[in-house]
Amino acid sequence: MDICVTTLLRDKGFKVTPQRLAIYSALAATKAHPSAEMIYNELQPVYPTMSLATVYKTIEILKELNLVQVLNVGEDSFRYDADTTNHPHVRCMGCGRVDDLYGVDSSEFIKQVSSQTDYTLQGQQFYFYGMCPRCQKQTAAVS
Amino acid sequence: MDICVTTLLRDKGFKVTPQRLAIYSALAATKAHPSAEMIYNELQPVYPTMSLATVYKTIEILKELNLVQVLNVGEDSFRYDADTTNHPHVRCMGCGRVDDLYGVDSSEFIKQVSSQTDYTLQGQQFYFYGMCPRCQKQTAAVS
DNA sequence: ATTGTTGCAAACTATTTGCAAGGCG
DNA sequence: CGCCTTGCAAATAGTTTGCAACAAT
Numbered sequence: 459m460d461i462c463v464t465t466l467l468r469d470k471g472f473k474v475t476p477q478r479l480a481i482y483s484a485l486a487a488t489k490a491h492p493s494a495e496m497i498y499n500e501l502q503p504v505y506p507t508m509s510l511a512t513v514y515k516t517i518e519i520l521k522e523l524n525l526v527q528v529l530n531v532g533e534d535s536f537r538y539d540a541d542t543t544n545h546p547h548v549r550c551m552g553c554g555r556v557d558d559l560y561g562v563d564s565s566e567f568i569k570q571v572s573s574q575t576d577y578t579l580q581g582q583q584f585y586f587y588g589m590c591p592r593c594q595k596q597t598a599a600v601s
Numbered sequence: 602m603d604i605c606v607t608t609l610l611r612d613k614g615f616k617v618t619p620q621r622l623a624i625y626s627a628l629a630a631t632k633a634h635p636s637a638e639m640i641y642n643e644l645q646p647v648y649p650t651m652s653l654a655t656v657y658k659t660i661e662i663l664k665e666l667n668l669v670q671v672l673n674v675g676e677d678s679f680r681y682d683a684d685t686t687n688h689p690h691v692r693c694m695g696c697g698r699v700d701d702l703y704g705v706d707s708s709e710f711i712k713q714v715s716s717q718t719d720y721t722l723q724g725q726q727f728y729f730y731g732m733c734p735r736c737q738k739q740t741a742a743v744s
Numbered sequence: 745a746t747t748g749t750t751g752c753a754a755a756c757t758a759t760t761t762g763c764a765a766g767g768c769g
Numbered sequence: 770c771g772c773c774t775t776g777c778a779a780a781t782a783g784t785t786t787g788c789a790a791c792a793a794t
Contacts, residue, residue: 577731588720
């Protein structure tokens, strides 16, 4: 995996630095769809001198290399996903967590949209909003 | 229409002010999904003393009254839509315009997602990205 | 050695908030 | 008249940028 990133970076003329590898690894190792700040906080213990700016700059490059995709779940900050397959996401209105939605076939839906519009479609993002199992229980307990 | 907003505002204990009516009217009169700043600029000639803060505060209220929905098309700013039915949107990667996608039935797709997740779903947003007809032509002309 | 990268601080932008003056009910 | 709203300015938060010191190739 990391070898892959190393090669990809070098091939595109980017230098391979420990910070870049660490940021990508952090993203690849989680399904939590962290924000820039969450990545920064997670790496603080290991890279105490690393700045938030470096996180942003690196994400910019990873985006260019198609190693991360950007999510815009309607919060104040962006979230990032090292899984670049185009899958829907769901955000919990209770705790704010963002999960993947696998096992959903959106191709029919996309085909339908494509036939209805005179746009040339290049991509899409599907965001669902609801309550995660844990927050459902808490709400039930309160009432 | 405006009578409707007036009534809704009063019923919920909000005061009816010319600014609020103007902001809602501006939103209801367009399909361009303007940002707060676009609304502000459009109303500048008519309400030269109105501030951006008022636009934001009013939108907050309209949101509460379910008179507008918020779009998060992946730009730096939010966009607003007085059409509160849940329809997909498409943004042109060329010129940035945002259009509605009508005539698309997403109920099957939503049902499928609903059955695949243990979230309790409350809503969703579908964003498509592509090239609008006008930008397609321009790109073709350049190449 | 060269060129890109880091990390700090400052800049920037969208949005929110505090508050005094003003307007709606 | 009382309370809500406006509009200004300042605050806030996320992200971006400039630049000198530094590191990868």
